[in-house]
Amino acid sequence: MDTKLTSASSVTSERSRTAAARQRRSAKKHKKRLGRTLFRLFLLLVLLAVSAVGWLFLTPSGTNIRYLAADTLITTQHRYLAKYIIGQAELNRRVAEYQKQFDDMGVEKDRHQITLPPPAVEEAKPLVQVEDISGAGYKGFLMIVNDPTKIRLGVPAVPGKGERVLSMVQRYGAIAGVNAGGFADPNWEGNGFQPIGVVISQGKVFYDDTGKSKTTQIVGIDKNGKMIAGRYTLKQMQDMGVQEAVTFQPRIIVNGKGLIKNAKDGWGIAPRTAMGQRADGAILFVVIDGRQPGRSIGANLYDVQQIMLKHGAVIAANLDGGSSTMLVKDGKVLNKPSTKSPEGRYLPTAWLVFEHPEEAHIANVWAGLRPQDIDPAKW
Numbered sequence: 001m002d003t004k005l006t007s008a009s010s011v012t013s014e015r016s017r018t019a020a021a022r023q024r025r026s027a028k029k030h031k032k033r034l035g036r037t038l039f040r041l042f043l044l045l046v047l048l049a050v051s052a053v054g055w056l057f058l059t060p061s062g063t064n065i066r067y068l069a070a071d072t073l074i075t076t077q078h079r080y081l082a083k084y085i086i087g088q089a090e091l092n093r094r095v096a097e098y099q100k101q102f103d104d105m106g107v108e109k110d111r112h113q114i115t116l117p118p119p120a121v122e123e124a125k126p127l128v129q130v131e132d133i134s135g136a137g138y139k140g141f142l143m144i145v146n147d148p149t150k151i152r153l154g155v156p157a158v159p160g161k162g163e164r165v166l167s168m169v170q171r172y173g174a175i176a177g178v179n180a181g182g183f184a185d186p187n188w189e190g191n192g193f194q195p196i197g198v199v200i201s202q203g204k205v206f207y208d209d210t211g212k213s214k215t216t217q218i219v220g221i222d223k224n225g226k227m228i229a230g231r232y233t234l235k236q237m238q239d240m241g242v243q244e245a246v247t248f249q250p251r252i253i254v255n256g257k258g259l260i261k262n263a264k265d266g267w268g269i270a271p272r273t274a275m276g277q278r279a280d281g282a283i284l285f286v287v288i289d290g291r292q293p294g295r296s297i298g299a300n301l302y303d304v305q306q307i308m309l310k311h312g313a314v315i316a317a318n319l320d321g322g323s324s325t326m327l328v329k330d331g332k333v334l335n336k337p338s339t340k341s342p343e344g345r346y347l348p349t350a351w352l353v354f355e356h357p358e359e360a361h362i363a364n365v366w367a368g369l370r371p372q373d374i375d376p377a378k379w
Helices: 003-058 060-074 079-086 088-105 119-124 165-172 234-239 301-310
Strands: 128-135 138-145 151-154 176-179 198-201 204-208 215-222 227-233 242-247 251-254 272-278 283-288 313-319 327-329 350-353
Touching: 060 079, 060 088, 079 088, 088 251, 128 301, 128 327, 138 176, 138 327, 151 165, 151 198, 151 242, 165 176, 165 327, 165 350, 176 272, 198 215, 198 234, 215 313, 227 234, 227 251, 227 272, 227 313, 234 242, 251 301, 272 301, 283 301, 301 313
Parallel strands: none
Antiparallel strands: 128 138, 138 283, 151 350, 176 327, 176 350, 198 204, 198 242, 215 227, 215 242, 251 313, 272 283, 272 313
């Protein structure tokens, strides 16, 4: 046997073993370094989480963020989740506090007057104008209806089932429509048929669950085109000549002044719908999309109030928002509702604009039904 070959083979084998051992040691060192890095990252994340929790619960700015998040959840079907942010007792207190504020905001006597332009001037302007609006985190539309006497309140066609705004616009032959009042919505899966409060259309009471002596906050229009918003009894509404109205709250502008002091009192971020009126009688509808990160998260009521004031509103009130927010013009949905269907939810009422409102035949779909006879969860 060749001793040189044997010696070379031994050297090669030894080198291979040395290289393998070196690789194993390198792998172990790499694993240790990776382990230390991951451990440090874990500690950093824990530290950041503890710091974030401390900031949220122990600092004024963090507390404001918590309450903003809670207020936003309160406006959704997941209201119960707010208790994990501020606690159940604080959630109950918060809701009660807002309700009291909303009640107080509807008390001041409204003294605004409107002066409609002469017919020739009125006819020279388009009946409906739509403008884009936007702000920090939201996008939406402002719809101006220059003749308030051409607005009617539409209702569904079939007992036991609400109707989408687009469907109401098309069925009644309206040129535009906006969602109006709220409704009973068990488990957030209601059929949209049972309104809350009152529904008045063409001067007739279509629905009333308030009782004859109780008050409710309404958003409506009287026979002369003047917007009515605030807390009234049914008799007061009739004495005032209210022609079209739904129950909703809060009133956010009265006698030309905003009632919401700042964004902190704006009741969270959400899709919004609101109605207002200028001194020349023009009705303003603000429709803001929300719950769509990257496009439009939504707005608070202070944002809506400021938009209304900027555009000359002397009175304004909140309408049903959230998943109900909807704007239809010329047979098309202009906004992007936060619903699975691009055509929105089934609703009990909608504000409709007509070129010839006298030709609109709106029948009382609740005739002969008592509130207690309606199952709002049954389709």
